[in-house]
Amino acid sequence: MIISFMNQKGGVGKTSVTLGVALTLERAGERVGIIDMDSQKTSTRFLYYLRANNQTNIEITTKAKGFDYVLIDTAPNLNKKQVKAADISDRVVMVTKTAPPNLLSTQETIEYLTKYCRPDLPLYLLFNHVDQRKGHSQNLMEKAAKVGGTPLPHHLSYMSDYEYLFLQGYAALGNAARLELSQVVYDIVSTPK
Numbered sequence: 001m002i003i004s005f006m007n008q009k010g011g012v013g014k015t016s017v018t019l020g021v022a023l024t025l026e027r028a029g030e031r032v033g034i035i036d037m038d039s040q041k042t043s044t045r046f047l048y049y050l051r052a053n054n055q056t057n058i059e060i061t062t063k064a065k066g067f068d069y070v071l072i073d074t075a076p077n078l079n080k081k082q083v084k085a086a087d088i089s090d091r092v093v094m095v096t097k098t099a100p101p102n103l104l105s106t107q108e109t110i111e112y113l114t115k116y117c118r119p120d121l122p123l124y125l126l127f128n129h130v131d132q133r134k135g136h137s138q139n140l141m142e143k144a145a146k147v148g149g150t151p152l153p154h155h156l157s158y159m160s161d162y163e164y165l166f167l168q169g170y171a172a173l174g175n176a177a178r179l180e181l182s183q184v185v186y187d188i189v190s191t192p193k
């Protein structure tokens with residue numbers, strides 16, 4: 001299965017979620033590769049670091065063959081490259097924060113992909129950085145209805161565990177983060193379009 005993580009906006013958590021999902025799948029015994037489409041090469045650098053420290057066997061790859069799951073970490077742009085990545089994917093996960101400027105960019109990204117990608121593409125909305133103390137993290141399903149895409153039943157909370165993922169891999173995650181990541185992985189793999 002090929003899964004792309006997208007949003008034209010930077011800093012919403014595309015790379016963190018790609019890595020968190022990859023490490024969760026690896027933990028479940030799956031062979032995982034990551035295609036890094038961002039010229040900043042954040043996932044490539046940290047993956048090499050984690051591999052050098054024997055914290056993972058996830059590979060950076062350019063080809064989808066030979067893996068149970070290939071995750072595509074995309075660049076914060078909106079052009080033909082994103083459309084191409086989406087079109088070779090079995091699912092697209094639109095990662096978004098909950099604040100109004102993020103939701104606007106997310107809506108634009110979804111509209112663009114809906115216009116230019118194949119019509120049967122499953123396009124899921126995943127709220128990241130969710131902080132229940134913040135007003136804009138409330139009523140997520142209402143927000144999802146405006147933004148578009150199929151909202152996943154679970155979201156990812158604002159948690160410092162995710163910041164340490166890059167340097168410590170799966171060991172950075174406490175039980176709460178592990179649980180919500182495994183729920184999100186299940187959502188991505190099993191939610192109907």
Ligand SMILES: Nc1ncnc2c1ncn2[C@@H]1O[C@H](COP(=O)(O)OP(=O)(O)O)[C@@H](O)[C@H]1O
Binds near residue numbers: 016042156158162164
């Ligand atoms: N759920 C989260 N909780 C706390 N920090 C997060 C969360 N998701 C991402 N971050 C942090 O936000 C920053 C941007 O995330 P990143 O994955 O690089 O975004 P993108 O790839 O979309 O640019 C990073 O410092 C990362 O550690």
Ligand SMILES: [Mg+2]
Binds near residue numbers: 016
């Ligand atoms: Mg990134």
